[in-house]
Amino acid sequence: MRFFHFLRRKPLRGDPGTVRDRLEGAISKRRLRGWNPPLENINTLVASSGPKLLARACELVVTNGYAANACEAFAANVVGDGIKPSSLIDDAELRDRVQRLWLAWTDEADADGLTDFYGLQAMVAREMFVAGECFVRLRPRRA
Numbered sequence: 001m002r003f004f005h006f007l008r009r010k011p012l013r014g015d016p017g018t019v020r021d022r023l024e025g026a027i028s029k030r031r032l033r034g035w036n037p038p039l040e041n042i043n044t045l046v047a048s049s050g051p052k053l054l055a056r057a058c059e060l061v062v063t064n065g066y067a068a069n070a071c072e073a074f075a076a077n078v079v080g081d082g083i084k085p086s087s088l089i090d091d092a093e094l095r096d097r098v099q100r101l102w103l104a105w106t107d108e109a110d111a112d113g114l115t116d117f118y119g120l121q122a123m124v125a126r127e128m129f130v131a132g133e134c135f136v137r138l139r140p141r142r143a
Contacts, residue, residue: 057130075125082118111141 025032060067085102089095106117115123120136127134 054131061130071126071129074129075122078125078128079118079121082121084118 061071062068087095087098089098109117110120124134124136
């Protein structure tokens, strides 16, 4: 009968066993008594405080060595040397041609010409660490 302990009667409201049935985050004991967060929508909070929070996060990464190291470590662990695709094409000649085209494009991927595709991946990871998101636009350019 030990395996069927969940079938036993639930304790009544005054029983000491009811503490285990509650959600710990909703308990109002000494540890959580002073924590009364507002019930605001996350979109409202971001709209009102988002720009100031973003500015502070950017400033921290620039001026604080710990924050800068955390940002670089995050980017290095997420991207590493770069996320490199590999073709599953069976024809070896076509696969090599696609690979050469890909490598040629990766050198031209940055419109500013500052880095290549793999450097852009690291930039996106850093921006994701600081701002929480990054918008990337891929658009064809004229020759």
